Each structure stands twice: as C-alpha cells, then as structure tokens.
Amino acid sequence: MSGSAGEAPLGLLVMAYGTPQTLDEVEPYYTHIRHGRPPTPELLQELVERYRAIGGRSPLHEITEEQARKLAARLSERLGRPVQPFVGYLHIAPFIAEAVDRLVAAGVERAVGLVMAPQYSAASVALYLNDAREALARYQQAPAVTYIDHFHDHPGFVACLARRVRDTLEQVPADIRPRVEVIFTAHSIPQHVIDRGDPYDRHVRETAERVARAAGLDRWHVAYQSAGRTSDVWIGPDVGDVIRELAGRGAAGVVVCPAGFVADHLEVLYDIDIECKQIADELGIYLARTPSLNAADDFIDVLADVVMDRLGETRHEAAAGGGAPAGEGEPGR
Template identity: 45%
Template sequence: MSGQGALGVLVMAYGTPKDPGEIAGYYTHIRRGRPPTDEELAELTARYEAIGGVSPLAERTEAQRGAIAAALEARSGRAVPTALGQKHAPPYVEDGVRALATSGATRVVGLVLAPHYSRASVGAYHERAGAAARSAGVEYLPIDSWHLLPALVDFLAEAILDARRGLPARHKVLFSAHSLPERALAGDPYPEQLYETASAVAARVGLLPWPDWALCWQSAGRTPERWRGPDLSEVIRELGATGRAEGVLVCPQGFTADHLEVLYDLDIEARRVAENAGLAFARTRSVNADPAVMDGLAELALARAGCGGKV
C-alpha cells in the first residue's frame, strides 16, 4: 500500500477434516492433543456420515476466501494477497500469516469468518495470528466483529422472508448461535452482539420480540460445566408442548457456512425434535460465499487498513 507498506488479508475459519481418514486427527487437535475415545470418535464419524461422509466446510471456506479476494481486487483496482488460516486444520492460522509475509505483505488484516466477537473464539484467532505476525515482522490489524455489517443484516432478513413462506402462519423465528461455557462469557460481548444482530434483522423483517422471535443457543459442548442457554431443542419442545406455535424457523446467525453444526445439529437433530413436538420446521440458508456479504467484508478489510478503497 502506498506509503504504508504492502497489504495482505488473512481470512480465518474453524477448519474441518477433508476426508474420513482425517477425522481422528482433527478431533485430537480440537481436544488439544488428547485423542478421543473409540466411542467419541465413532459418534463424530456417524455425524459426518449422516451429512454425506465429510463436511462441505472446506469447500465453502475456500469459496469465501476467493470471493473476498475478488472483491478486494474489484474495489482496489489491483490484486490484494489473501490467505486462509484455520484453527484446527491446515493451512493453520500461522501458515496463512507466513504465506502473506512471504508474498511481500508488511501489514496483515485479520478477518475471522464469524460475525460476533468472543474472547474464546474470535479472540483466540487474533491471538494466534498476532503472535505469528510479530514473529514474521509484519503489522497485524484485527477485525474484532462484523455483526451489524449492513450486507449481513440484509442477507439474514431476506433469508428469513424466503424460508418462512412455507411455514404455518403461527410460527416462531429462533435465532441460534454456538453456545459457550458461562465462565467464558463473563464480561464478554458475544451474547450482546448476538442480540444486536437478531434485533436488527427482526426489525427489518417486522418481527416482535418474544411473540415472533427469540435468541437460542446450540451445539453446547459435553462437559460438566454450565453452558449458555436456553438450548434450541428445549425451546422447540416447549413451543410444541404449550401450543404457542405451529412451526419454527431457525436462523443460525452465528454461523456463516454450511457445516456440521448446521447440516447435522439443525437439519437433522433440530428438525427431528420439531417433528416429534408436532411443529413444522425450516432453516434459513447459510451465507456461504454470498457476493454482497463477501464484498462487504472486503470493504471492511480495506477500511481497517485505512486504504479508503485503494491499495
């Protein structure tokens, strides 16, 4: 970048095994080097088998990175080096930083493909990327959150309008996100940002709090500690038991791509819970590589670098 050093953009995501043979190693990495038991591995493998053998997340994430790169070039008038860095699968966060430094970047914008900030998730990505950047001698510029990005709010609103058309008139919209342990949420902006996104989208669609929509949590870890609730499945069961709705529409606002927590936890498990509760079920489409959202992220990255659209 003119007068400020060459710019690179690090696009970060969770990562996923690319074939069944990688599941054990992937699970071990998530568990910080502790191999899963045979029972735990079999259960996770069964979940992948239920959605086709592997998650499409690797393909979706690369498509997102490519779309952001194309949008950066369109906005700046020249190619901007972009690299993928993942938390639990190669290329890892550190690999992405090194790739950008090798390409000549001296300033790296860090963008996590998760809209809402929490110290335990987005914050951990930035810690790793920042340490790698210091080791490589490059400046690191993190984007903490993009939960009110206009293109994201627009996308979620349109997705709700589209998905609710096939539901009974008496249905409830449940905005979901990945639960975190309560100990990790003390003073953390994550719950508030999720509520802000849901509120903005609901206002755009014309939904009223509680009668029309609620914020729920999903995919909690199986540990003895308390995780943030209410759990999505519990809310669905309660709606069915009380007769306050005839259908539910789940909007997984905390996720930006099709992956296990969407394709299994929602499309299979939550759907089964809804059917058993006598409720019609629908789920909004995922952002994936939506052009408008990816362009909005490119604009955000350039603004974070102080480029004003020019590199």
C-alpha cells in the first residue's frame, strides 16, 4: 500500500481501557465499569485509596496518547502517506464512539482499529470492537476499518518482552539469581468465559511460553491478577498465591512480567509494585518487575509491524533487531 501526502489520511483508531484523570472521576468511571451500578462506598473508597497510593492518578491516558502519536508517525514513514490517530476509551471519555465520530468527521476513508491488549477475549477485546462497530453503524458512508484484535504471538512482541525479562534478571543480585523465578501475569477474567471456548487463557500461555523460550528461561510460571469484585469465579492461579507457593518451595525471589499489559497503569503500579511487593517483603524474598512497554521505540516498531501485516505490507522490522529496552484495566474488568 503506497501513496502520496496528498491523499486522504489513513485513520488509526487506538482503543484502550481508560482511567480517571482525577479522584473525582473515580466514581463515574467505576460505575461505568459496573454497567451503571454505582459501587458501594467501601468499594469506591478502596479504589480511591489505590489511586492515592500511586500518586492520585494513573498515567495511562498520557501513555496511550503517546503510543498513538508515535505509531501514526512510524506508519506514515513506512507507508508514505499521512496517518491520523484517534484515541478512544472503553470506560471514560473520550469514549470509543467519540473517537469514531472524530475519525468520520476528518474524512477518513480507510482506517485500522487497534485494541491495546495483546491477548483476545470476548470479555475484553470484543467489547472495544463492538463499541467501534456500533458507532460506525450510525453512518451511511462509514470508512472501511480493518481491526486488530490480538498480537500475543507476534515475534516482535515476544522479542520485546524477552529483552525486558533478560535485562531485569541481569539486575538481580548474583548470589540469589539462580533461585529467582519468573512469573508472567495477565488480567484475570471470569471462568465462565473460558468455559465457553474463549481463547484468552491459551493466548496468555502462548505468550508466556514464547517469551520464556526466547529469554532462555528454565523456571517460569503463569499467573493472573486483579480479579474483579463479583460473585463469579475468576481464572487463576492468583499471582499472590504463586509468589507464596514459590517462596515455600525455596525460591529466593521472583521477577514479574506483566505480559498481558502494554502500559503502566493501576494494575501494574499498584497490584504488582505495591501489593505483590508487600507479599514478597513479608515472605522475605526478592521481587522485581520488568519495565512496561509504554511508548518505547521497540514496542512502537512492533505495533507498526502488526498494522502493516493487516494492511498486507508485511515487513517484520521489530523482530529482527535488538531495540532499546525500556502494560488499563481496573477492578471488575
């Protein structure tokens, strides 16, 4: 696909979970997650306190906007045509439908829709796609949109995570490094979704297996985190339980790689950096986390590769090189 700067821009619809920008926005945000049911005062206060613990807000919006800008620029360079980014969120403004409205108003004739989640699930990624398709359906002459609903096994994505795992392990004190094990985590989802044949757990495990192989790991595990506060059974094992089990078996520490996330947000900055660290400290073992992908150049190259693949312009530049080392869900996702 080639073109000139004079043609209509390619639209880049980047979709992410969203996060409140202020503590006052936590209640409407949480209510939206709960499908219009306000949280109890206790649940609301707990979530507010989690945001306070990471400085009062999550950086997810700024990171997502930077990811979109950098990806659009990278794609424009490769395609030789303008690429215009539009960012929309699932649970807070600007919502996905608002981003679609801006995309249509800009005169875009063709677009790519990218959900910022590596592994597909009907309980997560499908919700973003449904919102985008419903918004587009309101227009008689909607642009053609090509959607990307997973990239969990893309060689460049695997290489990005493997680099960060290796770099983090190299920073572990040498005397305990042989007894440090790696835990790959992703957001938990309700078990009944998996029981209906959803590929999410398989995608997560495929990511972990490929990254472990690329990083040369002998000891690694898959765990889930941040299960919602509902009556449903959520998939496990829980990362806290895995940390306790490994400590009981003699591990000197763990490196946590949040392979289901692509940016710093509450579930990384609180659930891993604070909650998991507290568990490790209580057990007297070491804990480190791999750096989030955020808007690092090597990850932007991966996303550009993924988009080029879907557009029929396959050039895997990210998987081939080293790249510089450098993932928002909330409770109830």
